Amino acid sequence: MSPRREVIVASPLARDGASRFGRAVSTLVRGGDFLFVSGLTAVDPDSGERVRGTTASETRHILVNLKQLLEAAGSSLDKVVKVNVLLHSMLEAPNMNEVYARFFPEPPPARTVCGARLPDDAKVIIECTALV
């Protein structure tokens, strides 16, 4: 039997912000033992509205939401294997790292951080792969 692929509908839906893309994006997709999480921007978990802030505050918003999303899908922050962090400027990497370090328990996942031009004036996008 081939490993199954399953789109996981997050609850509450507003939290993932994906509804803004007219269902062209699934926030969480399971494939085999892995859970693939779309790049998250900072959104208010209740309204689904985009939150604009500093790199630190956007990082905090994203990771609070990521924790909830993972747990709703039967995973958790301590099962994350790889994280990709995209920043609007690499000068902000220390500000992101400081907040990031408070969320991920020991030992932290593998990670890549780079600077890129991000959509919708986002300062931070975080995507990850986790075990389920």
Place this chain on the structure above:
Amino acid sequence: MREVIAAPLPGLDLRQHYGHHQSPAIRAGGLIFCSGMLPIDPETGERRHGTLTSEAHVIFGNLKLLLESAGSSLDRLVQVHALIYDSIEYDVLNRVYRQYVANGPPARTVWTAQIEAGFKVELDVIAVA
């Protein structure tokens, strides 16, 4: 199960040297996920800035050390994201890259990004364990 791959040499522990909150690599589900590989001296952790070619040589050397310490190798790479500072160097990347992936190269995507500390190239890879 999720297992941390420790730095095979002290210089490759970016957490210790630069405070990055990350493990060098994680083994999970039969795969090895490496943190972004940078041109760092594997013994001392010092940054080895240079040309894209020289930086790529250092990176592949470090990647070889890391993967082999985990029982994998460059021949077992399945996916590579190659970040470069300027797309004008794409051909330069390819010239050095192909020297290291002669045996059935992995899937790959290259794009331009801002890389930490002004480095010219970074490799983000997944290998089979």
